Amino acid sequence: MATIDARPAAPFATAAIAPEKLSELQALIDSRRPGFSLTAPFYTDRQLFDLDMRAVFGRHWLFAGSIAELPEPGDYITVDFGPYALILLHHDDGSVRALHNVCRHRGARILTEDSGTTGNLVCGYHSWTYAPDGALIHASAPGEIDFDAGCFALKRAHCRVVGGLIFVCIAAEPPEDFDEVAEIFRPYIEPHELGATKVAYQQDIVEQGNWKLVMENNRECYHCDGHPELACSLFPTWGLTDETVPSHLADVWDRNLSASAALEQRCRRYGLPFEVVEELDTREAGIRISREPLDGEGESFSADGRRLSKKLLGDLPDFRLGRCSMHLQPNSWFHLLGDHVITFAAFPLDEERTLVRTTWLVADDAVEGVDYDLETLTHTWKRTNLQDKAFVELCQRGAASPAYEPGPYMKSEYQVEAFVNWYITRLREALQ
Numbered sequence: 001m002a003t004i005d006a007r008p009a010a011p012f013a014t015a016a017i018a019p020e021k022l023s024e025l026q027a028l029i030d031s032r033r034p035g036f037s038l039t040a041p042f043y044t045d046r047q048l049f050d051l052d053m054r055a056v057f058g059r060h061w062l063f064a065g066s067i068a069e070l071p072e073p074g075d076y077i078t079v080d081f082g083p084y085a086l087i088l089l090h091h092d093d094g095s096v097r098a099l100h101n102v103c104r105h106r107g108a109r110i111l112t113e114d115s116g117t118t119g120n121l122v123c124g125y126h127s128w129t130y131a132p133d134g135a136l137i138h139a140s141a142p143g144e145i146d147f148d149a150g151c152f153a154l155k156r157a158h159c160r161v162v163g164g165l166i167f168v169c170i171a172a173e174p175p176e177d178f179d180e181v182a183e184i185f186r187p188y189i190e191p192h193e194l195g196a197t198k199v200a201y202q203q204d205i206v207e208q209g210n211w212k213l214v215m216e217n218n219r220e221c222y223h224c225d226g227h228p229e230l231a232c233s234l235f236p237t238w239g240l241t242d243e244t245v246p247s248h249l250a251d252v253w254d255r256n257l258s259a260s261a262a263l264e265q266r267c268r269r270y271g272l273p274f275e276v277v278e279e280l281d282t283r284e285a286g287i288r289i290s291r292e293p294l295d296g297e298g299e300s301f302s303a304d305g306r307r308l309s310k311k312l313l314g315d316l317p318d319f320r321l322g323r324c325s326m327h328l329q330p331n332s333w334f335h336l337l338g339d340h341v342i343t344f345a346a347f348p349l350d351e352e353r354t355l356v357r358t359t360w361l362v363a364d365d366a367v368e369g370v371d372y373d374l375e376t377l378t379h380t381w382k383r384t385n386l387q388d389k390a391f392v393e394l395c396q397r398g399a400a401s402p403a404y405e406p407g408p409y410m411k412s413e414y415q416v417e418a419f420v421n422w423y424i425t426r427l428r429e430a431l432q
């Protein structure tokens, strides 16, 4: 795994929010002007970050990784966000379970690597040992134990695997509408058979920006002139309509329309769902899915649109499937293509730093150097991610200036508005 600037997170402020601060936060939420970006404290204030962790990351389903990252029983990955640290472990029965990575003796982090393979979980401090299901099975000085070991199992989090994508929720009672949303996106994901993919590459980038700036940047293509590599294959018309398309994009728009009609025909013929799902702020598990053509050969994110891996995923019948793009609130987005899948997860570190984890998945029988070239496979999104990181960091710096005030979203930024609406609703619910 490549890690760019992975400094440890600043200590998390665990103190309860003071009553006077609470009314200040409530006033900030109430002052939100629809159609405009958020006020500066939403991007810079430590206690607002604490509230985000409680109201969003402590309550909702989060995308954590995919099954290809822990393919065998015993394999695990760890994910950290804000003050939380989870272990996702592949069990002998095939299920994936989530445990808090916090020892029940004196709280030490148990697994310290991003991923690996383990049997029992042994804390490195005083060797308390837990079974893969979290049960405490050994404390190193057994004669001294005068407590019920059954009360000191590792704490669990909810975990769901849908079409090979792993979701976690640390709330006692997760939001219920995720079940319905999972059934909405399952038919779009399953044909790509993520269970038969492998990780070709994973990249962690720490962006010097609040997690919401990362998400807002992802939810619009108004800035896509800043992505020259991506613009070769992705029609930079995302979020536009016949009415709003600017004249300099008229040709691209026409090419996009005819490619989209051809793609729809192909999908209908193959029985692949094509309908747009647009529920980013109308559900607790906000979602958007669309299947859109790619330019050039229409196969992949390459300079000429040609396939980047020679092996089709699953039983897909054709490379020319464009991109099936899914956006989920609060922390993820995905591009599913005929030849590969890219997953993106944003994990907040503190109020002004976010880890963005990008994972490229190819067919598990694709051979590096034969079926795909790793540099070519990852080039477009590695470049795009660094460009996005720079945009996010410019906004974070702007938000720190007393001269910053919320600015208006354009029509093509309607999904940014949907993200902010979704987020403000979550804060309101949490403070009620």
Ligand code: 3BY
Residues within 6 Å of the ligand: 217, 218, 219, 220, 221, 224, 238, 325, 333
């Ligand atoms: O990844 C996305 O879905 C969006 C669309 C294009 C730019 N942006 C990064």
Ligand code: FES
Residues within 6 Å of the ligand: 103, 104, 105, 106, 107, 108, 123, 124, 125, 126, 127, 128
């Ligand atoms: Fe884990 Fe002591 S803190 S064994």
